[in-house]
Amino acid sequence: MANGLWGRAVGALIAGLLLSMAAAMPTLAQSVRVTVNGTPITDVQISQRVKLFALEGNRGGTKGATEQLIDEAVQLSEAKRLGITVSNAQIDDAFLQIARNLKMSSDNLRQMLQQQAINSDTLKDRLRAAIAWNAVTEQAIMPQVQISDLELDQKAANQIEAYQGFDYILKEIIFVGQGSSGRTGQANKYRSSFAGCDTAVDLSLNFTDAAVVDVGRRHATQMPEAIAKELAGLNVGGITKPRVVESGVSMLAVCEKTQAEDLTFIKSDLRADAGNSAMAEKVTQYLADLRKRAKIIYN
Template sequence: MKNSSCVVIFLSLVMVVAMSSLPAEAQNRFRPAIQANDNIITEYQITQRTRFLALLRAPGDPRALAREQLINETIQFEAARLSGDMPGEDQIAAGLEEFAARANLTAEEFITALGQEGVDAQTFRDFVTAGIAWRAHVQARFRSEARNIPQEVIDRNLARTGTEGGLRVLISEILLPKTGADTTRASRARAAEIATMRSEEEFSTAARLYSVAASRSRAGQLNWVAIETLPENIQAPIRALSPGQISQPIELDNVIGIFLLRDVERVAVGRPETLSIDYALLRVAAGPSEADRIASRIDTCDDLYGIAKDLPEDMLIRESRPLTALPADIRAQIDFLDVNEATTALVRGSQSTVLMLCGRQQAFESTVDFELVGTRLLNTRLTSIAADYLADLRADTFVADLAN
């Protein structure tokens, strides 16, 4: 890091000498303002980004936001470049067109409109490219890790409500970082401003500008999702919304979330009672120690048949029932078990037991979209991983204000 700093200082001195012969306007254009490791952010870049954000009516202080964005994007660009995850020209062009389409313009028309307000095309291009590069880098680096979601996790997620049936919502999200005291304070202030917005267009713009979620490129928009598959602490706030309304800020583990409800629908089939639970319950007369020993020896429900072969027939129960038809004490334990996982926490009368979950399946036709549920869990994981990753990169980055 010491050698890198020396290089930056040397380059800065070279720039100062070179600039001394330039007109004042050109000097301002290239004047170093911020150093992030070996990278220099110029005053011109900050001024241009500030003007761009002001045109997009970004809430808060556009200049402060411009500085924060440019520091993060410099770090993100560096990570993407080092890993070979930079987007190609076709991807960038598509991103520019997609962003401009939000204003019902082509990319060329949007760039012309920006130019009339004093914002050059490179500022727009850099903004879009940064988002594309970061998403590609995060997916390439962490997707295999994040997508390793066991079917049991999806099953458990569905078990509390059965299927995607019931209430489905179409939402947009903005996730703001909580990577330190100053960032958290700024994110809370920004979240409060976003929560007062009155239109989906404003919310979409804010999502593109501020959100650290993977959905940023889609203006925060998510596909249809069963509300019960969302994290429990955001279900109630979303249920309380009507289409077009925006939630109050919600404090999550590493981010602050604000959500816009775009639409809602009810699905008639796929209710909890359609989820069938296959379980086995062995009563153990010898007490809790013997129950624990048996639980540690079995791998599947079929193993219990060998253990119970010389016992009275009523000592082992193996059956499949709808979730809502299970005895209350069994259902309370089943909710926390994965398939082929056993517990000895249940007591029947004075006898210890071994309760094992053999399987979960749909008893009747259902509208559940397991791919959608899995994708949502994947995106949630990637969002959390990306926020933590950026926070780690930023903590390891030397950042200096060169303007003072």
């Protein structure tokens, strides 16, 4: 199984959970390398994590594996303080999801890990920490993330283009069927005779397989840039040039057009970006603060 495929499969499940603790393998002799808030991290755990890294294509090596295990121990300690628990069923479900991402069964995933001398508990312990930390994030960090509406309004206003400042009521005229060249010719003939939305349906009756659909109200930011720019140059009663679409050939007729600087749609994207950025920053700082307060002893 290629390293890249494995990395994508694990990443598809864990990305956004801020991964990170592995359990000891009691059948092997172990020595404690680090203790985090009383929780030991052994050489066996570290070596197992290094092997898991290798399977993923992660070159963090022993140092990276050790740091990740310390992070996970800190995360699990914080989850325990907040009363957060992770059930075996949750871990089994996560393990199964990784197997499905790799298009295999849980048993086959275990066998694949064993072939690389990796105990399946190594992956499961990492999943436990990831799920626990995600719960910590939702409970303790997410409420701290505040996005200023005023700031978003200012950013949105700076981003909006002149052609995006319109609100429309539209009708779509569709010439249904394949053979775009022939349909486009008929659509252009319709367009040259178009006299406004009130007679759009009557005009369509002169053509074969032509339909008029009420699109309703749309803001410019809800439409592809090319169409929004073309509509911005039209007055009420205007109609766009024919465009080939999946169902045939399409045109949009402008029934109403008003100036309306609706920033809702731009703000939605800005809010998501700002929220993700602020969340990532808060999570990083929260973990850094936890590490500073943690009792970490290197042996």
